Amino acid sequence: MSPTALRIATRKSALALWQAEHVAGLLRAAHPGLRVELVPLSTRGDEILDKPLASVGGKGLFLKELEVAMLEGRAELAVHSLKDVPAELEPGFTLPAMLPRADAADAFVSNDHAGLATLPHGARVGTSSLRRQAQLRAMRPDLTLLDLRGNVGTRLQKLDAGHYDAIVLACAGLERLGLHDRIRARLSAPSWLPAPGQAAIAIEACADHAAILELLAVLDDAETRQAVTAERAMNHALGGSCTVPVGAWCTVTEHGLHLRGMVGDVASGRLLIAEAAGDSAEPVPLGKQVAELLFAQGAAAFLGS
Numbered sequence: 001m002s003p004t005a006l007r008i009a010t011r012k013s014a015l016a017l018w019q020a021e022h023v024a025g026l027l028r029a030a031h032p033g034l035r036v037e038l039v040p041l042s043t044r045g046d047e048i049l050d051k052p053l054a055s056v057g058g059k060g061l062f063l064k065e066l067e068v069a070m071l072e073g074r075a076e077l078a079v080h081s082l083k084d085v086p087a088e089l090e091p092g093f094t095l096p097a098m099l100p101r102a103d104a105a106d107a108f109v110s111n112d113h114a115g116l117a118t119l120p121h122g123a124r125v126g127t128s129s130l131r132r133q134a135q136l137r138a139m140r141p142d143l144t145l146l147d148l149r150g151n152v153g154t155r156l157q158k159l160d161a162g163h164y165d166a167i168v169l170a171c172a173g174l175e176r177l178g179l180h181d182r183i184r185a186r187l188s189a190p191s192w193l194p195a196p197g198q199a200a201i202a203i204e205a206c207a208d209h210a211a212i213l214e215l216l217a218v219l220d221d222a223e224t225r226q227a228v229t230a231e232r233a234m235n236h237a238l239g240g241s242c243t244v245p246v247g248a249w250c251t252v253t254e255h256g257l258h259l260r261g262m263v264g265d266v267a268s269g270r271l272l273i274a275e276a277a278g279d280s281a282e283p284v285p286l287g288k289q290v291a292e293l294l295f296a297q298g299a300a301a302f303l304g305s
């Protein structure tokens with residue numbers, strides 16, 4: 001029997017609520033008559049704001065409460081930014097849909113400066129992402145890198161309050177929040193790599209609820225899934241945590257997939273970069289291949305902890 005209503009577990013940040021509303025609208029349009037509502041929840045990842053994410057347990061913090069809500073029957077699905085979803089899901093869960101990807105570039109955001117290249121010597125740049133820190137170090141060893149956590153609105157407020165000369169955010173998040181005007185410059189591939197899965201919205205559900213999975217799967221975008229599956233497979237093969245600076249960018253063309261991957265070191269600003277092409281039906285082997293190429297360049301020394 002097909003469900004008549006779906007409840008979407010979501011975090012309460014403006015970006016999370018926008019994404020959950022977006023999915024709700026798509027589900028209502030795809031399934032006329034289906035009732036869809038939001039179940040906003042607090043997660044530990046949202047509550048712990050004073051420490052770098054990597055030191056308090058990583059990405060899973062943002063998912064846990066939403067997964068518990070699904071297990072307890074308070075929601076049928078959860079909506080996430082795929083980049084916040086760990087390489088390996090908790091047992092019993094699956095990602096039945098990934099929406100078409102938005103702009104995966106990062107955004108250079110500043111009130112006083114047009115781009116990274118024209119920042120004055122020693123300028124203060126805010127980001128707690130190790131991937132962003134390592135790439136900033138590589139391009140501009142002179143910069144002062146400062147931690148910056150919180151949701152998108154909080155980060156912009158801290159910039160506007162003068163705590164930083166510039167900050168780095170995801171273009172996709174700014175665009176979804178109607179903040180496109182804050183993007184001073186795009187930091188984009190191939191010279192700057194996004195996080196695995198950046199700019200893709202994922203739907204998570206219990207793996208054994210076949211009727212629900214069927215309703216959700218209509219929103220899946222095959223090309224996005226191929227690309228982000230390759231990126232996430234690479235990340236997983238590298239150890240798949242957010243305690244290491246890892247970037248990945250996979251493009252999909254008529255000729256197949258092309259994956260470029262990066263492992264970096266924040267202290268030295270050294271970046272290892274590898275790339276390979278593969279068949280669009282085989283994204284996981286491609287991700288593993290690029291991870292192997294990075295290991296062949298010495299990635300293990302960057303990952304060791």
Ligand SMILES: NCc1[nH]cc(CCC(=O)O)c1CC(=O)O
Nearest residue numbers: 081083169170172173198199200
């Ligand atoms: N880490 C928080 C987060 N998770 C997803 C996005 C942006 C949207 C996306 O990548 O889909 C952001 C904000 C940011 O990095 O600026």
